[in-house]
Amino acid sequence: MQVYRYSGPEFSPYGDDELVPVDESGPWLAPTATGRLDARLQLPGSKSLTNRELVLSALADSPTLLRRPLHSRDSALMIEALRNLGATIEEVEGDGEFGPDLLITPGELIGSSSIDCGLAGTVMRFVPPVASLALGPVVFDGDASARRRPMRTMIDALRTLGVDVNDDGRGVLPFSVYGTGSVEGGELEIDASASSQFVSGLLLSAPRFTRGLRLRHTGEHLPSIPHIEMTIECLAARGVTVESPEPGLWTVEPQAIAGGEIDIEPDLSNAAPFLAAAIVAGGTVTIDGWPDVTTQVGAHLETILPLFGAGVTRADGSLTVDGGVGLLGGATLPGVDIDLSAGGELAPAIVGIAALASTPSRITGIGHLRGHETDRLAALAAEINGLGGNVTELDDGLAIEPAPLGAGLWHTYEDHRMATTGAIIGLAVPGVEVEDIDTTSKTLPQFAALWTGRTLAVAEGTSASGELGTL
CATH class of the missing domain: 3.65.10.10 (Enolpyruvate transferase domain)
Incomplete structure (x- = not known):
């Protein structure tokens, strides 16, 4: 770029x-x-908010207009990933100084595609759960440096939820997710000490899981808690309730994710x-x-x-x-x-x-x-x-x-x-x-x-x- x-x-x-x-x-x-x-x-707009809202828009039950989103490599990679999975994402005229607004229309989630994660942690951690809801295999890869970023927590989490993932035992990119069109959900324990993005990635897709999700962090340390709070707030703004009865525990019932109009800070x-x-x-x-x-x-x-x-x-x-x-x-x-x-x-x-x-x-x-x-x-x-x-x-x-x-x-x-x-x-x-x-x-x-x-x-x-x- x-x-x-x-x-x-x-x-x-x-x-x-x-x-x-x-x-x-x-x-x-x-x-x-x-x-x-x-x-x-x-x-320009927040990368963290833009990419969270893009994921939720692709999973929503109606179109979403994102006002003043970020236009950068990370956001472009997320847009292309979600398009590959079936979402329609169009640029529309807005009042932002740094680029157009985005209109996202959700579609049927489809696999049989490849996702370029670049070096974007939000793409490699947020999109695999979305791909698990699609029908067909999805291959994830990225920059050479991305292959050093920890991914085992997400790979193991999806397997525990019944999703077939093939990483040849490496715990890093590249790997393939074989979605069947649905994820059962339920109880899940992970150690997210390496990145709060593992928690956020699972929570973003959890409302679409058949049984929702009861997610517990088992590690002694959880970094960047405000980013998890950001994820919960983004979900709440779309009508999704996330309960946290105690630190390190989150529950999400299966429920609809609303579309609408979202302003990006x-x-x-x-x-x-x-x-x-x-x-x-x-x-x-x-x-x-x-x-x-x-x-x-x-x-x-x-x-x-x-x-x-x-x-x-x-x-x-x-x-x-x-x-x-x-x-x-x-x-x-x-x-x-x-x-x-x-x-x-x-x-x-x-x-x-x-x-x-x-x-x-x-x-x-x-x-x-x-x-x-x-x-x-x-x-x-x-x-x-x-x-x-x-x-x-x-x-x-x-x-x-x-x-x-x-x-x-x-x-x-x-x-x-x-x-x-x-x-x-x-x-x-x-x-x-x-x-x-x-x-x-x-x-x-x-x-x-x-x-x-x-x-x-x-x-x-x-x-x-x-x-x-x-x-």
């Missing part, structure tokens, strides 16, 4: 700047901030690097369309970023981070000691800020990130240390000691959040080259455009040194 930047020397928050393709023939030189920021921007996790920019460069960054109440883990940024000395305010549906003079203006960034088990996808951005801090940081509760697009703990440690940093891997996190960082190549490991973390560090460290900025197309194809055009809009008459400056 092509990524873009905005053309022209001036960038208004909502102007008609022309989008032009980014040259992806080599590494992307991360821009270094030249002054305190004065930026205001909107973000902006992706608050994708807001993390943009809001972090205010802490590094100083000044303010405002994200419009910030929901008052949400199950997105990005909402935790409102309480996390003040730990680095930032001010956070909300007004008129927007959230603003004020970094004051910022690191580049002479502010001292304190380190943090934080458990991010509820919001692990925020960890790369938080680690990026912590790598620039003047005191040590300890970020824990994120051991499950070893099974994401890459082993994020190893990747973050390797790349920060490669720039001169001092990061040590822990069993469930990272310990970061202050160390001056220098120029160098920042490898991305086919991971969108590794790419954006390199951009954060590059704001303060000249000469950071991000290996493959195109990896951001996974959830935010417009990242380079928004970063270089709208985020780095410098407050009039300021520079990092306090002198007059321009971007």
Whole structure:
């Protein structure tokens, strides 16, 4: 998927700047901030919400209109997967800045198809239960890196529910699901310690199981609980009741999933690097369309970023981070000691800020990130240390000691959040080259455009040194 930047020397928050393709023939030189920021921007829809709502729309009893959905590689893979299983998904004109709305008309679930999961965890974990309800075999595969992501929990879960799955004993992609047109459902125990997506994937399809589902998590740890709460809220908005009589236990009775019209919130996790920019460069960054109440883990940024000395305010549906003079203006960034088990996808951005801090940081509760697009703990440690940093891997996190960082190549490991973390560090460290900025197309194809055009809009008459400056 092509990524873009905005053309022209001036960038208004909502102007008609022309989008032009980014040259992806080599590494992307991360821009270094030249002054305190004065930026205001909107973000495309949430990937987590878009892909959940796409699945529910394909399983619903009537059509669904998704307003302002995300258009990215992950969402495109989900759309194609559900089309292969019988849903009709059309683009229709909407009022979103980042692409058309989507009209989904459910159809009879059919198999005898192949699903490309790419590197999308939501596709490889949410779609197999849907395929189990289809009639005929469905082959799942994806990128080479996807074949390292844990899938045994879902494969074993479907087998326990009576679904024939062939993975040649590997517990990873590729595998085949042989659906018979229905799933009996009933009692099921799983260990979802590796990913909350296993719980969400089963709950999304559970209303269509003949006996519903009584699902119990047996592991000691369950990461990213807010994502399960998001799934339950999405189901509730469509008339589906999920009971949770005790922690780690969910029950869903067989019931209809309603269609209708659904508004997709902006992706608050994708807001993390943009809001972090205010802490590094100083000044303010405002994200419009910030929901008052949400199950997105990005909402935790409102309480996390003040730990680095930032001010956070909300007004008129927007959230603003004020970094004051910022690191580049002479502010001292304190380190943090934080458990991010509820919001692990925020960890790369938080680690990026912590790598620039003047005191040590300890970020824990994120051991499950070893099974994401890459082993994020190893990747973050390797790349920060490669720039001169001092990061040590822990069993469930990272310990970061202050160390001056220098120029160098920042490898991305086919991971969108590794790419954006390199951009954060590059704001303060000249000469950071991000290996493959195109990896951001996974959830935010417009990242380079928004970063270089709208985020780095410098407050009039300021520079990092306090002198007059321009971007």
